[in-house]
Amino acid sequence: MSSAYGAIARPLSAGSLGSVLPRHATLRQQPTEQQNGHTNGHSTQDQNNQATLFALSKAPSSTVTHFTLSASTHTTLVSAMHKVFNTEVERGDTYPQEFPLDEEQFTNYFLGGDGFVLIKGDYKDAEGVESRGKAEEWDKDLLGFFYVKPNFPICNGGFMVNPRHRGLGLGGIMGKAFLKVVPLIGYKASMFNLVFESNVASIKLWRRLGFKEIGRIPNAGRLRGQGELGGDAKEGYVDAIQFYWDFESMPVPVEYGA
Template sequence: MSSAYGAIARPLSTATLGSVLPRHATLRPSSSADQQNGHSTNNQATLFALSKSPSQTDSTFTLSASLHATLLNAMHKVFNTEVERGDTYPQEFILTEEQFLGYFLGGDAFVLIKGDYKDAREVGAKASAEEWDQDLLGFFYVKPNFPICNGGFMVNPRHRGLGLGGILGKAFLKVVPLIGYKASMFNLVFESNVASIKLWRRLGFKEIGRVPNAGRLRGQGELGGEAKEGYVDAIQFYWDFETMAVPVEYDA
């Protein structure tokens, strides 16, 4: 795998992601009526690993990008929408399909979809990215980070308010040790990304540093003319899996 420090091999691990995947979660009620009733229709979600090609050894918990190409198209669309909004990711330009695949599938990738699935083979293919819009909830990657790991997270904007950030964050803390990483650091959580900062603090990540003017984001400030760009600080969050226990309640 490639990192800012060159190619770094994925750590060796005897553990299997099949011990925690597929991972199931209950979504937060999406309306006042749901909250009063204490439930909502189709409020279950399932987290799968995502790989470039099919594998016989992990086919029960891994979706294949080659079999679900339209799912990758939908993820690409969600990611570029966030880049264009310009508050959370450092990219100054939207990514091509090839760039996105290299960026999000360059390490270990995971995707949360609506529905209660026991096996990845139960997830049917869809004809277009638009057909995934109702079911694609969020996704994240895990990559080497000299040589601990880093993570990048994305929530489908049409499904905000369902507690997806917490679901993805807790899943991250469960899968990372199984992959073999001993610690994780989020290098650049921009202070404009208020929701993420609140989430990592709430989940118990250590706040270990601040990088002044780390991001030049199109959604922040004024840098001349009509361009809405500005420099923002970034906060660094850390989790040491050898000294910080993942709370038992994060199992679900």
């Protein structure tokens, strides 16, 4: 795998991802407002409030697994992820890319390491996830996705929640899943190098899950949606916080299990 420090090999697996994937979770329910101004207990989504996490491979594997989707068979799913990511880049509060990525750039960026995708529904295995003809057909079911990549060579992660489905607890679902899959991939620790202070939701999440806050980098990134650099430019420099988890000294809480 490629990193800012050159090519870094993926570590030897410490276990099978099949022991924790597919991973199932129940989405947080949101009350809906009734005409009289009161609320009821029904979800604003449809009645299916289950979600399933799969691994997502860039290329088809010679060994078919029950927990892995392939970008080659679910091309429109990757296209839907690409669209969600570029929308976040345009918003300019969380990722440092100054311009939207094209299809190849996105695929290399998010699927260059180990990729994972959270889909609405209660699936037993990857074969149950049907391919779809258009990216738009994933709008109601693509909940979020994240990657795990080498990082000096411990690991890093990048997370994305579909803005259409915010408020369902997706960050917590993926954050806990990250802590379960990373040791199985073989990494001993994880560090998020640049969690920009404008990314308020992520900062709250990593603190709540128990990550160590180990540093702050002043003016670490120039984000499209922050500050003024002069003229009509909206970009501004933002501090970043670093979060760390040592899997050898920080046991993952039992309640984070599948």
